[in-house]
Amino acid sequence: MEPLSVDITLPLRSFDLRVALHVESETLAVVGPSGAGKTTLLRAIAGLVRPSEGWIRLGEKVWFDGSVDLPPEQRSVGLVFQDHALFPHMSVEQNVGYGGRNGVPELLASFGIAHLAGVRPDKLSGGERQRVALARALARRPHVLLLDEPLAALDSATKGLVRGELAELLGEIRLPTLLVTHDREDADLLADRTVALEEGHLI
């Protein structure tokens, strides 16, 4: 897998987000308080917000620099949103198949959600929603995985279980993975490396 390289500046309300990162086939956790710019960093890598300057590359492929700005659909990212952002008008199977039709049954089976294929998201538990969101992000066979507070939407009982599953999955897929969280314990248990983000700067 090719490494993800990021060096960007992006003005936020009260400070600038200035981040330089290099992620090999590993899980890098970015830990910081809410409002530090964590979500914006992920959105910039996914192409949902435009940095004012800098570059984003996957291996040799430029996603963003002074002259290039690939739209989100042309960047090979799987972004798992904090509150999952499942499509409420589609079944689990349709959600997972939205980005890539191939191998959906296998994916549902490997995430243990095959029995939920025809169910709408509003009928799912927190842990189930999380699995659907992950399966949907991976269905597109992305080259980078971005996880925004993957455990924050879960109650404490579910959290331990999902954290174990997620650690196992991250170990298996070996994609350059960026995980942002406010919880240092989650970071330590899930990531190979951890960096801290405060007021837009890595420290």
Add this chain to the structure above:
Amino acid sequence: MAVSAGLAVAFLTLPIVALFVRVPPGTLLSQLGDPAVREALLVSVKTTLIAHAIVLVVGTPAAYLLATRRFRGREALLTALELPLVLPPAVAGLALLAAFGRRGLLGDELHALGLSIPFTQLAVVLAVIFVSSPFYLRWGVAAFAAVDPQLLDASRTLGAGPARTFRRVALPLAGGGLGAASSLAWARGLGEFGATIMFAGSFPGETRTLPLAVYAEFDRDFEVALSIGALLVVASLAVLATVRLLLAWNRSPSTSPFPSARSTSA
């Protein structure tokens, strides 16, 4: 309090009830066979269908862009689009004449193309679009704005371009609100009177729509005028029921992630 509520209800319902007391259902149906009524019905159906198709085709993407893009002057533009909502209809007719009339702003260009719009069926269609499209845009923008923007982002990161995101995510999730907006706009267009009579005149079979026929028959045959009136009341009730149903459907959790946001905006 109870007295004023009672007064309000009585005042608003009495004229409608009176209309139906004067026209029993049997008479109503037979009066509708009157050639003048059939002619006006045909003109109304034809012009509102064409106008409404144009409003939907142009208005839906426009409402989506206005709801999802942030740009300078957006608020001013939204206000300008709402202006026809509060404009007196006669002034709307005057404004249309000033724009598309023989001596209007585009008069020379239209004349060069061999087009004369005022007092034709095309003028009826334009008048209906002018007064009804702000309804569709206003509530259409609200319907699209109530769709969680994160779902649109999710669609993009899953490989769907802007067009597919619009079709597969925004449109279905805003569907109920758009349907309600569409019904309101159509009802406004069907009832359109002032702008039409100023800009298109009232020629039987050509530009005389149902509301204009009510006015014309008022002098000639009061019974027929009443029947057309009753017909328009029935159409209005049907629209209201449709709007209610669509909004209720839109609020169900399987189609709307933010029921509260939608109910306050709609």
